[in-house]
Amino acid sequence: MGENPCSPVRRTDGDGGEAAAPEPVALPPVRLGRITVPTPVVLSPMAGVTNWPFRVLCEEYGPDGLYVAEMVTARALVARNPKALRLCRFAPTERVRSLQLYGVNPSITAQAARIVVDGGMADHVDLNFGCPVPKVTRRGGGSALPWKTDLFAELIRRVVEVCEPAGIPVTAKIRVGIDHGHETFLEAGRIAQEEGCAAVTLHARTTAEYYGGHSDWSRIGELKAALDVPVFGNGDIWGADDALAMVRQTGCDGVAIGRGCQGRPWLFADLKHAFAGSPERTDPTLGEVCAVIRRHARLLVEFYDGDERMAVHDLRKHVAWYLKGFPVGGSTRKAFMECESLADVDRECGRLDPSVRLPSRVADKPRGRVRFAKKVHLPYGWLDSRTTTPAEREALFGDDPMDASY
Numbered sequence: 001m002g003e004n005p006c007s008p009v010r011r012t013d014g015d016g017g018e019a020a021a022p023e024p025v026a027l028p029p030v031r032l033g034r035i036t037v038p039t040p041v042v043l044s045p046m047a048g049v050t051n052w053p054f055r056v057l058c059e060e061y062g063p064d065g066l067y068v069a070e071m072v073t074a075r076a077l078v079a080r081n082p083k084a085l086r087l088c089r090f091a092p093t094e095r096v097r098s099l100q101l102y103g104v105n106p107s108i109t110a111q112a113a114r115i116v117v118d119g120g121m122a123d124h125v126d127l128n129f130g131c132p133v134p135k136v137t138r139r140g141g142g143s144a145l146p147w148k149t150d151l152f153a154e155l156i157r158r159v160v161e162v163c164e165p166a167g168i169p170v171t172a173k174i175r176v177g178i179d180h181g182h183e184t185f186l187e188a189g190r191i192a193q194e195e196g197c198a199a200v201t202l203h204a205r206t207t208a209e210y211y212g213g214h215s216d217w218s219r220i221g222e223l224k225a226a227l228d229v230p231v232f233g234n235g236d237i238w239g240a241d242d243a244l245a246m247v248r249q250t251g252c253d254g255v256a257i258g259r260g261c262q263g264r265p266w267l268f269a270d271l272k273h274a275f276a277g278s279p280e281r282t283d284p285t286l287g288e289v290c291a292v293i294r295r296h297a298r299l300l301v302e303f304y305d306g307d308e309r310m311a312v313h314d315l316r317k318h319v320a321w322y323l324k325g326f327p328v329g330g331s332t333r334k335a336f337m338e339c340e341s342l343a344d345v346d347r348e349c350g351r352l353d354p355s356v357r358l359p360s361r362v363a364d365k366p367r368g369r370v371r372f373a374k375k376v377h378l379p380y381g382w383l384d385s386r387t388t389t390p391a392e393r394e395a396l397f398g399d400d401p402m403d404a405s406y
Contacts, residue, residue: 023244023248024277025244025247025248025274025275027039027040027247027253027254027275030199030230030253030254031230032124032169032171032198032199032230033164033167033168033169033198034167034169035096035123035124035169037064037065037066037096037254038063038064038065039063039064039065039271039272039275040065040066040230040232040253040254040255041062041063041065041066041243041254041255041257041268041271041272041275042065042066042067042068042201042232042254042255042256042257043055043058043059043062043065043066043067043068043256043257043261043268044068044173044201044234044256044257044258045068045069045070045071045100045126045128045173046070046258046259046262047070047071047131048070048314048317049070049262049317049318050067050068050069050070051069051070051086051087051300051303051314052069052089052090052091052094052299052303053091053296053299053300053302053303054265054296054318055067055068055069055091055094056091056093056094056299057265057292057295057296057299058261058265058267058268059093059094059095059268060093060265061265061266061267061268061269061272061282062268062269062271062272063268063271063272063275064095065254065268066096066098066124067094067096067098068098068099068100068124068126069087069088069090069097069098069099069100069122070087070100071100071101071102071128071131072084072087072088072099072100072101072102072112073102073103074101074102074103074105074108074109074111074112074113075103075105075108075112077101077112077115077116078108078111078112078115086303088116088121088122089303090122096123096124097121097122097123097124098122098123098124098125098126099116099121099122099124099125099126100125100126100127100128100173101113101116101125101126101127101128101159102127102128102131102136102141102142103141103155104139104140104141104145104151104155104396104397105396105397106151106154106155106157106158106159107158107397109127109155109158109159110158110159110161110162113125113158113159113162113163114162116163116168117162117163117166117168122168123168124168124169124170124171125159125163125168125169125170125171126170126171126172126173126201127155127156127159127170127171127172127173127197128141128142128173129142129143129145129146129152129172129173129174129175129188130142130143130173130174130175130201130203130234131143132175132205132207132210132211132376134376134377137207137376137377137378138377138378138379139379139396140378140379140382140396142207143174143175143177143178143206143207144178144207144376144378144379144382146174146177146184146185146187146188146191147177147178147182147184147382147383147386148382148386148387148388148392149187149191149386149387150387150388151387151388152188152191153191153194153195156170156172156191156192156195156196156197157195157196160195160196160197164196169198169199170196170197170198171197171198171199171200171201172188172192172197172199172200172201173200173201173202173203173234173256174188174189174192174200174201174202174203175202175203175205175206175207176202176203176204176205176206176216176219177206177207178206178207178208178376178378178383179206179207179208179209179376180206180208182383183206185202185219185222185223186222186223186226188200189202189223189226189227189231190226190227192229193227193228193229197229198229198230199229199230199231199232199253199254200223200227200229200230200231200232201231201232201233201234201256202219202220202223202231202232202233202234203215203234203235203256203258204216204217204218204219204220204233204234204235205235207376208374208375208376210374211259214235214236215234215235215236217233217235217236217246217249217250218249218250220233220246220250220252221249221250221251221252224250224251224252224253225251230253230254231252231253232252232253232254232255232256233246233247233250233252233254233255233256234255234256234257234258235258236260237255237256237257237258237260238260239260239267239270239363240267240270240271240273240274240281241274242260243255243257243271243274243275244274244275255271257271262318262321263318263319263320263321263322263323263324264321264322265292266282266284266292267282269282270282283357283358283363284357284358285354285355285356285357286326286328286352286353286354286355286356286357287352287353287354287355288354289322289323289326290349290352290354292322293315293318293319293322293345293349294342294345294346294349296315296318297311297312297315297342297345298342300312300314300315301342308340308341308342309340309341311342312339312340312341312342312344312345313340315339315345316336316337316339319333319336319337320333320336320337323336324362325358325359325362325363326356326358327356327359328352332348332351332352335348335351336348379392379395379396380395
């Protein structure tokens, strides 16, 4: 679908000489059911980010890993919501079609899985038990759900029962727990394994920690030691060397990349080189970054069925990430945020100095949301017991509170 314009360079040391190659890290292929992931590097699903245009950019740079679609709400998919169906689209070039489902009601989530299976929509299904945002956790979903072990086990079991006969592996993404007084990751990992999950990804923060501070990679090592299925580590991988460090420290079977690749799809090229033992890294000029922005914009127009305005509005957040750290002024950023067409994007890209490079002091630094500890929103009485009562199930499912819209 096109060539990526960011050329690799050799990372240099402080005196201008070539940097030493990082110590090699053995990361053998991971088997998920009938799918083999040659290099177990995962693009984590991110709402509003990992639609197929962004996945295509990442996959073209990167190794043969997993590039997961943004979260699809099970209730919306069952209702055939147009946005949910759009999010289930994959580009013809995607090697493995990985789809993430979010649900609270096991019956509804199983129905959504049945739609995926019967429609031949995906090759792999991931289940979201890691989302910390209040609108999800206050309904008992995302990272709140593993606290209720009966609901957690039932939801996984029912989805696996639908997907397994079709040869579609199911995986789960979890967090450490709701907070450090209510940790669930070891128990949740064991349940996921027992109920048929082919792998588990751990974001090494609690819900309360949100995206603040630094994730505690030692918990990834604990989960790896406790499970037989592959464990992927997630959290604070801002550069390829972070990924190498995580594998060395935890022994995890693979790494999952979230915010670190926002505005940097070429991070996956760095990961490919790093796990091959090469010091080669990507250091794009601003002109090369603008070429990626333009291409991203055109892919988004395809995604939105030719609607330039919707595509460019979607692009705006990505542009903020693409330009992060570059010495461009506030007026330039504002002008990009006011773009309404591809011509507007081309015009603003043309005004930038194409020779500028990202200052080394801001390379491989945190990106995206960096929010510290916050109040966790949960259903009333959620923490009173580890299993759901009939009243809780009625409150969760009786009036079908899961929104079928986006």
